[in-house]
Amino acid sequence: MKPVIALTKGRLEAQFLAFFEALGFDIEPLTEKGRKLRVETDQFEFIFAKGVDVTTYVQYGIADLGVVGGDILAEFQPDVYDLFPLPFxxxxxxxxxxxxxxxPEGKKTIASKFTNITKAYFKEKGESVDIIKLEGSVELAPILNLADGIVDIVETGTTLKENGLVVDQEFMKFSARLIANRSALKIKRAQLRPVINVLNQKEEL
Structure with missing residues (x-):
């Protein structure tokens, strides 16, 4: 069976494909997939999903490997093998x-998609806050007076700036990560090790 790789749809997908092509792989079947969420190439099978779902597919052995943001691993702490950072x-x-x-002088209210990270951050500071979970467009929360501030991922800062927000403090840095199913890493070692080494840029294709 071909190695199965789960990719995070969207920004990380595009960055992975550019990286994958630079390593010498043919990405045409992946760029021409249309709306397909499962694509086979000569060497691999790819699954395209949201970041947190990528970790689920890898954890339960549907995918052998996965490409996911480090923020997802920090927030949800899935039971997967976190192999190494990727250069994007x-x-x-x-x-x-x-x-x-x-x-405010009293207790802050913070909106975030990353409630576990937010809780850990303020606990480390010794500060008690109210946390409101939002799934998208957290920048709206301070504007609409739902929260005093937000905790969110910042890449360029453009979205914050365009919505009248400023960074008060940066406290974690992330990149894309390669993750693996724990059992697959042992059982399919001969199949997976070559591609893992190539993605880690230790070997040439």
Whole structure:
């Protein structure tokens, strides 16, 4: 059986394909897939999914390997083997608030998709906060007075700036990561080790 690789759809997918092509792999079947979420090439089978679902497919052995943001691993802590960072997908986790607005004197309310990371960050600071979980467009929360600030991934800072927010503090850095199913890494070692080494840029294709 071919190695099965789960890819995070969207930005990481595009960056992975550019990286994969630079390593000498043919990516045409992947760029011409249309809306297909499962694609086979001569050497691999690929699954395309949201980041957190990539970790689930890898954890339960549907995929042998996965490409996912380090932020997803930090937030959800899936039971997978975190192999190594990949040279793309760099971003930072940041606490942000409205420009020109001070933090309240009492307890802060923070909106975030990353509630576990947010909780750990403020616990380390010895600060108690109320956390509101949002799934998208967290930048709206301070604007609409739902929260005093947000904790979110920042790549270029453009989205924050366009919505009148500024970074108060950056506290974690991430990149894309290659993950593996724990059992597959042992059982399919002969199949997986060559591609792992190539992705780690230790061997040529």
């Amino acid at each position: 997908g760099q971003c930072r986790m940041a606490l942000a608030k409205e420009k020109g607005k001070e933090w």
